[in-house]
Amino acid sequence: MAITVVGSVAFDSVETPSGKYERKLAGAGTYFSLAASYFTDVRVIGVVGEDFGPQHEAVFAARGIDTRGIERAEGKSFFWRGEYGENLNEAKTLQTDLNVFATFEPKIPEAYLDSEFLFLANIDPVLQRRVREGMPKARLVGGDTMNYWINDHRANLLKMLEVVDILLINDTETKLLAGNKNPVKAANDVLKLGPKSLVVKHGEYGATAFFGGKSFAGTDAHHPFRAPALPLAEVVDPTGAGDSFAGGFFGYIASQPELTPEVFKRAMFYGGVMGSFAVERFGTERLQELTREEIEERFGMFRALTHLD
């Protein structure tokens, strides 16, 4: 079933220990939708500037992604310049130009309104909540956020969390949001803010799903679930790993007839799989040219890495 994602469609200039690139197509909305497109129909809501050309449009088209929700505005697209040192888990931001994103007002195409799945990538929580309210037929809503919104827009973020079913954030964000350094207590505190499930991303160590007290899709608050990340000999570019995880995770869920605990667990694995592909090459390169066979093969590697038999 179709999934709509609202998020940034941007250009990134990135330097990592493996090399660098200038102004490649990027953004959370882009990574998410490419990763999810291997599992289900994807629709994007975002805004781009005049620097977004047919060659960029073609990246979405090649994966059958519906871009009618990407508004073309005067000016330049959102731009981010960052670099990674030897600690590939943490990017250093050198430049952020919001450009057309500064006045972004998400517009939901009528053709998107029957989407049963909605993912609110990391943008202003006021806009996240507005999009959710504009899509009442969405029966499962995922969301992301970041330190900036947790620290400086807390009230708005709390309103957003009320309407999110599954929140996907990392360790640092979880502890910051909860104000608690213990990972389990922090997760439980976040679950009290609204989400029925919290997926905490651990970078190279994978991700752990926690569930709230009230049963959600058959899950059990006493049974968290941990999916691994693949130990990789070279991480070429960590950019977009988390958004690709979210795309694989939510794309797989949207492709299944029902959300069961088994589907949730497999979705965690597919999230890790898509994240592991994303970081193998620069930007979205690897996500543009995968096959379902490669994805299934890697899923098997994740299983072999963690399963006793």
Add this chain to the structure above:
Amino acid sequence: MAITVVGSVAFDSVETPSGKYERKLAGAGTYFSLAASYFTDVRVIGVVGEDFGPQHEAVFAARGIDTRGIERAEGKSFFWRGEYGENLNEAKTLQTDLNVFATFEPKIPEAYLDSEFLFLANIDPVLQRRVREGMPKARLVGGDTMNYWINDHRANLLKMLEVVDILLINDTETKLLAGNKNPVKAANDVLKLGPKSLVVKHGEYGATAFFGGKSFAGTDAHHPFRAPALPLAEVVDPTGAGDSFAGGFFGYIASQPELTPEVFKRAMFYGGVMGSFAVERFGTERLQELTREEIEERFGMFRALTHLD
């Protein structure tokens, strides 16, 4: 089959965010042997001072651990004082008194010589190698080390690594030993130094086993294995978690008729299980009073945490 461990039998004074204690029985040899004692017969080699009394001897006796290899020397036992802040992964050392350990010369009781399994806990690599050479019947040798030996006693450490089959160290130690920050490349570099397998401990994220190019007990260099750690709402005292992991891991292997890939994987899980018990209470308290049923129940929790079905 019996396992012999050489390592420190010591007293610790520790402060953690959960509380503190003074001069409790501790040391790598103690944590290891208590954890391993739930799986197989354990024999300890170490040295203690006059402060080691019948009540401490009783802790080993209650678990059926053979202490004939623990020498009683004049003076005081090894003493360590440390504290943990909110980051429970890293201890701050406040005081280290080697005491009788400063002149420790391991003596192997004749009754230990038929041990088929040997674990060289973190002590001077010269002594580790000497014990290994004194026990030629040991057919599987595990070992541990730390930053101090890696930095300041490298030549001796390299000689020790030649005689170790399975090395168990943490992420930081692996990267330091290899001189490489990529976890996979670092692991492969360490495997070139001698060990047939490297188990890298990740603290709250579990542990990953890597295997060398030549098949070891049916393992495959292209298939690492990752065991989780249990997400715990309260880590009371992280002291001894790594040694307890090693004890559960090696104790389980020693209890099995043959080392197969399946046994190795289950041993990784039992390592995590024993580590998770160790940190639930202060010092060795929890490891003194477990039942095999509790261990199996927790093993099931580790499986549920990671397995798709």
